[in-house]
Amino acid sequence: MTAFRRTDPLDVDSLLSAEEIEIRDTVRAFCAEHVTPHIAEWFERGELPTARELAKEMGALGLLGMHLTGYGCAGTSATAYGLACLELEACDSGIRSLVSVQGSLAMYAIWRWGSEEQKTEWLPRMAAGEAIGCFGLTEPDHGSDPGSMRTSARRDGADWVLNGRKMWITNGSIADVAVVWARAEDGVRGFVVPTSAPGFSAPLMHRKLSLRASVTSELVLDDVRLPASAALPEGTGLRAPLSCLNEARYGIVWGATGAGRTALETALDYATTREQFGRPIAGFQLTQAKLADMALEVHKSLLLALHLGRLKDAGNLRHEQVSFGKLNNVREALDVCRTARTILGANGISLEYPVIRHMTNLESVLTYEGTSEMHTLVLGQALTGHPAFR
Known part of the structure; x- marks a missing residue:
């Protein structure tokens, strides 16, 4: 029996292929080297000064439009693309958005709905990060x-x-x-x-x-x-643009889970080293209750994302199921970040830690690519057969 790992308590790694783990770890290492050392400063300044350079580096890794086929695209599985989105947003939502908009919106629109001339003109350059x-x-x-x-x-x-x-x-x-x-x-x-x-x-x-x-x-x-x-x-x-949004929402299902994971890991590390009343705060019951609840939601979200990825790879993923994932995973990741902020106390509002950055980013993720209200109504219609949008 394998040992319990707090970073993977449900042993989700055992459900991934060697290629999927390699892609995930490659993206994680890329972010650690090229983004994480700078992201707090970029966030504080309100800019992404190296966006074009990052796009070229991501293109060289095959991240841009990676789940598309032909025209210089990597042609990976949807699950592998989801794992990449998870690692990108574990770093920052803005970085995942750069990749999502490039690949799942702009490139996908041309790939799915464009002419052969449009595809050959734009997709190879966009896949390489030479065109944004x-x-x-x-x-x-x-x-x-x-x-x-x-x-x-x-x-x-x-x-x-x-x-x-x-x-x-x-x-x-x-x-x-x-x-x-x-x-x-x-x-x-x-x-x-x-x-x-x-x-x-x-x-x-x-x-x-x-x-x-x-x-x-x-x-x-x-x-x-x-x-x-x-x-x-x-x-x-409208079917055409909505199909593109569905592609981007799928990436968000994974990405939000990454943001929640970072907040959880930060809170765990902080709680085991921060002392109050002569002992680490990780030893107090209320803190453990918060950490346990956060771990439940992050790893349930990961299982949901993986299940949707397998459905997508099999060609069986419905848009209602994407709404299910986006509604749940973003909402829970935001709650995880808010709880993590309480564990860090005043330090939780400092950019020395990633929690407040992820929390404020997820406030946007909650409402873009379909607000939580719209995804609730999508599920409501699917469950009842009655549309309630108007």
Whole structure:
């Protein structure tokens, strides 16, 4: 019988293949060397100054669009991609967002809904980190209801002309290409927009108190003229952008678990060395109760993520199940971080420790790629057969 390990109390490693463990450990080592020593400073400064350099290094590792096939993509399993997301967000949510938006939103949209010309032009460079992508769906007045978007696409001869605004766009200010969704006469359409196009701009958003080590922008489209070939030929209707969001949500199921794991490990280490009343606080019953509850939620979340990964690899993962995972794992990770903060006391609000950084990041993760309310209603409809969105 194997010994009990506090870092893997359910022996989840025994459920992983050697390749999956190697990928996980490679991403963990990359983050430890290239990100962890700097992330608190980047967060405090509210910037990700090495985003393009990190993207190239991640591309060299095969992390960008890693679960896609062809066009320079690694073609790994969905489970391996999930494990990578876990390790990236165990470092910082902003780092995982950089990879998620690149691979699960921008690259996936082109890979799934684009033309062969669009795929060959963009995907190899994006997989290598030589080109950065962003994904423009959310608008200032339309988040959970993308069907009411105001960004428009009208025909002008053979061209398309786009006008509108997108908000809260990760990678926007450093992107080389934007996948933008707009309303045309025949419904919602997707477009591959080079950010060098006249009329396109992406001003950086400031004064964030969450996801600070991440590039967040507004997209402004003022009479952006595109050739007919810029439209995603298969990307019509809301089904297309929602399928991309489902890909990104799947990564969040894993990523949030990583953030919770870091908070738990930090609290465990702190509790065994911090002394009060002449003994480590890990020896007090109330502290042990907190640690036990945190461990339960982190490792149950990991099992849930792994189960969804196996379903996805088998081609059987439904969007309701992704909502199940996103709703549970983000909510529980946020609660774990808040509990860990109490164990650290005043030190819990210091960037000398990662807990408050993860806690504030998860406040954003809770509401992006679908708010907790929307995922609750998705499950409610699946359980009852009655939609309650309106």
